[in-house]
Amino acid sequence: MQPSPIRDVVVGIFVLIGLGTIGYLSVQVGGVSYKGPGGLTLYAAFDEVGGLKPRAPVSIAGVTVGQVREIQLDELLRARVTLEVDRDLELPSDTSAGIRTAGLLGDQFIALEPGGEEELLRSGQEIAFTESALSIERLIGRFVHDSGVSAD
Amino acid sequence: MRMVSVETLGFRTVELVGHLGRISVFLGAVVSHSFRRPLRLRRFVNELFDVGVLSLAIVCLSGATVGAVLGLQGYTTLTRFGAESSLGAVVGLSIVRELGPVLTALLVTGRAGSAMAAEIASMVTTQQLDGLRMMSIDPVDFVVQPKALAMLVAMPMLNALFIVFALFGGYVVGVELLGVDGGTYVTSMEESIEFGEDILGTLLKSGVFGALVGLVATYRGFVAEPTSAGVSAATTGTVVIASVSILLADYVITALWGV
Numbered sequence: 001m002q003p004s005p006i007r008d009v010v011v012g013i014f015v016l017i018g019l020g021t022i023g024y025l026s027v028q029v030g031g032v033s034y035k036g037p038g039g040l041t042l043y044a045a046f047d048e049v050g051g052l053k054p055r056a057p058v059s060i061a062g063v064t065v066g067q068v069r070e071i072q073l074d075e076l077l078r079a080r081v082t083l084e085v086d087r088d089l090e091l092p093s094d095t096s097a098g099i100r101t102a103g104l105l106g107d108q109f110i111a112l113e114p115g116g117e118e119e120l121l122r123s124g125q126e127i128a129f130t131e132s133a134l135s136i137e138r139l140i141g142r143f144v145h146d147s148g149v150s151a152d
Numbered sequence: 153m154r155m156v157s158v159e160t161l162g163f164r165t166v167e168l169v170g171h172l173g174r175i176s177v178f179l180g181a182v183v184s185h186s187f188r189r190p191l192r193l194r195r196f197v198n199e200l201f202d203v204g205v206l207s208l209a210i211v212c213l214s215g216a217t218v219g220a221v222l223g224l225q226g227y228t229t230l231t232r233f234g235a236e237s238s239l240g241a242v243v244g245l246s247i248v249r250e251l252g253p254v255l256t257a258l259l260v261t262g263r264a265g266s267a268m269a270a271e272i273a274s275m276v277t278t279q280q281l282d283g284l285r286m287m288s289i290d291p292v293d294f295v296v297q298p299k300a301l302a303m304l305v306a307m308p309m310l311n312a313l314f315i316v317f318a319l320f321g322g323y324v325v326g327v328e329l330l331g332v333d334g335g336t337y338v339t340s341m342e343e344s345i346e347f348g349e350d351i352l353g354t355l356l357k358s359g360v361f362g363a364l365v366g367l368v369a370t371y372r373g374f375v376a377e378p379t380s381a382g383v384s385a386a387t388t389g390t391v392v393i394a395s396v397s398i399l400l401a402d403y404v405i406t407a408l409w410g411v
């Protein structure tokens with residue numbers, strides 16, 4: 001086959017497009033995110049995270065401001081959730097975090113509720129006030145148990 | 153009569169095992185030539201043109217169509233449960249994890265793998281490979297290795313293109329035609345697809361499929377009977393064997409790594 005400069009360029013373009021598409025898939029769809037020198041990293045410990053998963057949204061008043069980075073078990077056997085939120089967010093130090101469900105069957109997310117303190121949360125700090133995931137099974141269990149007690 | 157069929161069975165078994173052995177040796181030769189000079193860059197680029205660039209149109213078109221159909225099918229099923237908001241996740245996950253790599257591999261087998269086998273087989277028929285051997289050029293090094301490598305390199309890229317076009321097709325049907333909210337579609341898709349598991353998994357799958365198609369196509373062409381019937385048998389054999397082994401490998405990869 002004769003060497004053909006045009007063919008080489010076309011193959012080069014193909015490789016560029018191919019690699020670009022793989023990159024697009026990884027970054028945009030796959031969510032490998034590089035957010036510069038770190039968003040605001042916060043920790044929160046929950047007794048129960050339910051179906052919360054990494055990359056679940058973190059929101060304030062319904063507005064998404066970040067996402068769950070990872071979920072681990074801490075030394076007290078509670079779920080330690082690492083959150084990454086926008087860097088320029090000014091959260092009071094008594095902000096509370098709760099795990100909510102979008103709709104009846106929707107995915108779980110973390111809702112932050114700002115408090116009233118003057119002092120602001122800094123990166124790496126722990127959110128002290130947390131509210132665990134609502135477990136419908138546990139609610140029903142408690143309801144059945146309570147009604148049983150009151151019948152006595 | 154009974155005796156003949158038993159004989160045939162035994163002959164076929166021995167033949168199959170022999171093919172397995174020869175294809176392993178063949179694979180070893182291709183791999184070892186990939187790391188040995190000369191690198192045959194010129195031939196590799198030409199093969200990449202044949203496999204990659206010429207397959208672009210069919211891969212992109214099929215991707216958009218499959219995505220659109222999946223959007224339509226997914227929508228009709230999901231509305232029954234009032235879960236149209238998960239359409240993005242349904243389309244995205246099934247495309248990325250399963251349909252993208254498998255369909256791309258099948259398309260490329262038909263588009264480029266068959267041509268690859270036919271080309272090598274007709275080189276066998278016209279004794280061009282023997283000519284190379286006479287000039288003490290190893291045909292595995294000169295003919296086979298660039299083709300197999302081009303298949304391995306092109307497949308993940310074509311797969312990524314297929315996926316992007318399919319996601320786009322699903323978006324057009326789901327959002328523009330059926331009225332799912334655009335933000336919901338994209339968010340549910342992006343939240344459900346993870347890099348470590350899904351994107352790396354799809355690249356792993358398409359890489360394995362690329363190696364498989366490249367190996368089967370070149371081997372089947374290489375061992376073709378030196379007749380015109382041999383060329384056509386090599387082409388058919390490539391498409392059949394490659395397609396079946398893609399589907400088998402897909403099951404094995406999914407079972408082992410859960411992607």
